[in-house]
């Protein structure tokens with residue numbers, strides 16, 4: 001048995017989520033490697049183990065994981081859901097051309113200071129998206 005990187009059962013128990021077989025397979029697909037996955041990408045992995053699963057079911061379960069705080073949702077530059085298994089504080093470098101997303105550790109960014117927040121808004125977390133052109137795309141357009 002391969003060792004699970006994260007204790008899925010423990011996370012579910014903490015969040016009062018039923019640890020179903022289906023959810024376990026989906027969770028393993030997302031947390032296998034760091035990345036920023038769309039439901040379609042996860043579907044391609046999961047359907048090898050659960051051929052009857054649909055993209056809609058994957059989407060629904062990813063949303064459940066995000067709401068439970070087990071996964072992060074990447075801010076929606078793609079117009080569609082992207083989930084992030086990396087829960088340590090970090091920001092994103094987003095390429096405008098190829099839409100690739102690269103993690104940048106929170107310690108590489110000076111602390112964000114908001115001068116004024118709307119009255120009554122309770123700030124819980126800062127997530128900064130840095131938009132630009134990735135090195136691959138920059139090379140291509142230089143040609």
Ligand SMILES: [Zn+2]
Nearest residue numbers: 095098134137
């Ligand atoms: Zn790019």
Ligand SMILES: [Zn+2]
Nearest residue numbers: 084086092103
């Ligand atoms: Zn990330």
